[in-house]
Amino acid sequence: MSHQLIVEGCLARDRFTLELDLKVDLREALGIMGATGAGKTTLLRVIAGLEPKFFGRVEFCGDVWHDCDRSNRVPTHQRGLGVVFQDGRLLPGRTVESNLAFALQRAPSGDASISYEALLQALDLYHLLTEPAETLSGGERQRAALARALLARPRLLLMDEPLAANDASHRQQLVAHLSGWLRAENIPLIYVSHAANELAQLTQQLVVLEEGAVVAQGPTGALLNAPSPLMKRAAQSMTAVVTAIDPECGTTTLQLVDDHLAVGELALGERVFLQQEAADASDLGASLQPEPEENQD
Amino acid sequence: MPGDLQAVWLTALLAATTTLLLVPIASPLAWWLARSASPARSLIEAVVAMPLVLPPTVLGFYLLIMLNPDSVVGGLWVNLTGDSLTFSFSGLVIASIIYSLPFMVQPLQAAFRAVPESVLEAAATLGASPRDRWLNVVLPMAKRGYLTGCVLTFAHTVGEFGVVLMMGGNIPGETRVLSIAIYEHVETLNYDAAHMLALGLLCFSFLSLWLVYRYAGHRFEVVRG
Numbered sequence: 001m002s003h004q005l006i007v008e009g010c011l012a013r014d015r016f017t018l019e020l021d022l023k024v025d026l027r028e029a030l031g032i033m034g035a036t037g038a039g040k041t042t043l044l045r046v047i048a049g050l051e052p053k054f055f056g057r058v059e060f061c062g063d064v065w066h067d068c069d070r071s072n073r074v075p076t077h078q079r080g081l082g083v084v085f086q087d088g089r090l091l092p093g094r095t096v097e098s099n100l101a102f103a104l105q106r107a108p109s110g111d112a113s114i115s116y117e118a119l120l121q122a123l124d125l126y127h128l129l130t131e132p133a134e135t136l137s138g139g140e141r142q143r144a145a146l147a148r149a150l151l152a153r154p155r156l157l158l159m160d161e162p163l164a165a166n167d168a169s170h171r172q173q174l175v176a177h178l179s180g181w182l183r184a185e186n187i188p189l190i191y192v193s194h195a196a197n198e199l200a201q202l203t204q205q206l207v208v209l210e211e212g213a214v215v216a217q218g219p220t221g222a223l224l225n226a227p228s229p230l231m232k233r234a235a236q237s238m239t240a241v242v243t244a245i246d247p248e249c250g251t252t253t254l255q256l257v258d259d260h261l262a263v264g265e266l267a268l269g270e271r272v273f274l275q276q277e278a279a280d281a282s283d284l285g286a287s288l289q290p291e292p293e294e295n296q297d
Numbered sequence: 298m299p300g301d302l303q304a305v306w307l308t309a310l311l312a313a314t315t316t317l318l319l320v321p322i323a324s325p326l327a328w329w330l331a332r333s334a335s336p337a338r339s340l341i342e343a344v345v346a347m348p349l350v351l352p353p354t355v356l357g358f359y360l361l362i363m364l365n366p367d368s369v370v371g372g373l374w375v376n377l378t379g380d381s382l383t384f385s386f387s388g389l390v391i392a393s394i395i396y397s398l399p400f401m402v403q404p405l406q407a408a409f410r411a412v413p414e415s416v417l418e419a420a421a422t423l424g425a426s427p428r429d430r431w432l433n434v435v436l437p438m439a440k441r442g443y444l445t446g447c448v449l450t451f452a453h454t455v456g457e458f459g460v461v462l463m464m465g466g467n468i469p470g471e472t473r474v475l476s477i478a479i480y481e482h483v484e485t486l487n488y489d490a491a492h493m494l495a496l497g498l499l500c501f502s503f504l505s506l507w508l509v510y511r512y513a514g515h516r517f518e519v520v521r522g
Contacts, residue, residue: 050418076421077429089419093438102433106424152423 002062003027003188005156007046009056009068018042018212020056024205026156026188031203031220033193038209040192041086044158047190048083049076060156080108082154082187084162088141090133096144097129103152110153114181119147122177124170138165143174150181157182160192175201196224301494303470304478311386311474312454315393316447319401322394323446327405328435346399353396357463360392364464389465389472393454400449404513408442409435441513452505455498 003026010019018039024030032040046054049065052073058066065074090099104116120126123143128136136144142165149157163171179202182189191202199206199220206223208216216223244253330342348356364371364382374382382388412435420430436443458476465472467481475494482491 048418048422050421075426076418077424077426080424081422083419083422085415085419087415089415091416091420091434102420102425103423106429148423 004059004061005030005047005188005190006057006059007043009054009058011042011046011051011054011056013042016042016212018046020046020214022207022214022217024207024217026060026190028204029182029189029191029202031191031193031199031206032209033196033199033206034209037211039212040209041160042212043209044083044160044190044192047156048081048158049074049079080155082149082152082157084142084145084149084157084159086161086164088136088138088145090136090141090144090148092133095130095132096125096136099133099144100148100151103148107151107153114150114185116151119150119181123147123174139167139170142166146174146178150185153185154187157187157189159189161194162191163198164193164195171195171198178202200224300469300473301478301490304473304475304494305497307386307470307473308455308475311389311393311457312451314390315397315454316401316450318390319394319397319450320443320447323398323401323405327402328409330402331406331409345402348396349399353457353459354463356396357392357460360388360395360460360464364388364391383464384466384468384472386465386471389461389474392460392464393457396457396460397450397453400453401446404442404445404449405439408439408445412438445509445513448505448509452502455501 005022005024005026007020007022010017016037016039020043022043032043034040042051045051046066047058047060049058054066055068056066057064057068060079063074064070064072065079066072090096091102094102100116120129123146125140125144125147128140128144133141133144142162146159146162149159163174166174175198181187182202189202191199193199203220206216206218206220207214208223216226242252246252326341326345330338330345361383362368364374366372366375366381366383371382374380374387378387380387382391416438417430417434420434425433456476457474458480461472461474461477462480465474465477467473467477473481475498479491479494479498482488482494
């Protein structure tokens with residue numbers, strides 16, 4: 001069975017144009033990477049049918065979802081999607097349980113290989129079932145949205161930084177669960193993220209976007225390790241732990257936890273000295289954010 | 298006194314009929330006003346809000362001209378039902394619908410505007426059709442707007458005077474509503490009877506508004522611009 005996704009065409013916004021000619025086989029999960037404002041979220045919205053002004057064509061598994069030439073458009077609710085938005089987007093005024101029920105009631109019938117209980121357990125949602133959506137923390141909202149998208153038993157799963165608001169240790173577990181479920185259910189996945197390690201674990205192929213255009217496409221592993229300035233720009237986020245503080249020199253030593261740093265050609269095992277330029281230090285300082293605490297949500 | 302009871306009953310019937318009919322009429326209109334970016338929107342908003350500023354006698358005068366049996370609309374109604382739209386209960390219902398339109402549309406418009414597009418998008422991605430989204434996402438989120446709109450419409454129709462006088466006159470059991478009955482009692486110097494009805498209306502108006510502020514307070518806003 002074909003799992004081909006075709007997105008070709010353009011979408012013009014005030015200060016931004018998305019221009020795409022993308023053909024991918026989604027038997028392998030697709031990662032999307034790119035700097036903020038590169039068009040990652042917009043691309044997902046085009047695939048989901050949330051951008052009616054997209055001028056072009058979207059096709060999935062041989063079904064034409066959007067074709068401006070024939071003014072043919074399959075509405076979002078008929079595309080069989082599961083979407084996890086960055087902010088979770090739970091339905092307000094409803095509890096977590098009611099949000100999950102909303103998805104279950106509209107899901108195609110048939111046996112799911114992921115049980116409801118297993119999902120709640122793994123996503124640590126049991127104690128939140130009766131909580132109103134508005135009272136959840138960012139991480140809790142994302143986990144509930146993840147459960148909701150999976151319970152909809154989608155033909156295609158679109159995820160936009162779905163774990164970003166969870167802390168690092170949670171994220172690792174969630175990625176492991178997610179990759180297990182996707183294998184079990186055999187759901188094609190498109191995963192937008194800044195986190196190289198999540199992309200490496202969940203996706204086999206990668207598309208890098210810059211200013212609304214695809215600038216690189218290929219196997220995830222190869223692209224992530226490619227020594228290009230492009231990847232450095234795309235891979236913005238890295239997790240680090242403070243390992244030493246030297247009050248005399250006024251410096252703090254950081255140990256990178258789970259991200260790679262893509263640099264120029266080096267020999268395997270070579271020791272290198274990384275020096276940060278003074279001009280960059282202030283920039284870096286401004287973008288440094290403390291890791292969310294364990295008990296944050 | 299039985300005449301006054303009849304007036305109370307007629308007023309309640311008129312207000313309830315108007316409110317029930319306005320819910321399906323105002324809902325799509327308010328939805329369109331809340332979501333549309335059309336340049337015609339401000340025009341329609343102004344037309345809907347007209348009864349707020351127009352003297353009821355002006356509205357009543359034009360309705361009298363538009364709905365009398367010699368007019369196109371009034372003539373058609375006579376042919377269809379055999380009844381006249383002027384000086385009749387049906388005519389009062391039509392007049393009340395127009396007169397109370399902003400009191401239903403504006404709270405609904407404010408409630409619909411408060412439903413974020415992002416929530417509707419999320420519901421769509423979960424397989425909810427437009428009708429499903431309306432019934433199961435928009436309606437629950439807008440229920441306070443509906444409460445406000447219904448209470449205000451009901452109360453405003455109960456207090457209607459000028460339009461009724463112009464369009465309906467003072468026919469017991471047909472167009473003699475509470476405000477007309479009070480007016481008549483005062484004209485005939487029957488102050489005790491006028492007092493009873495007036496006090497009743499005063500209490501009713503206070504209770505309705507208190508209900509709105511108590512249960513829908515922070516959601517009630519008159520839409521401007």
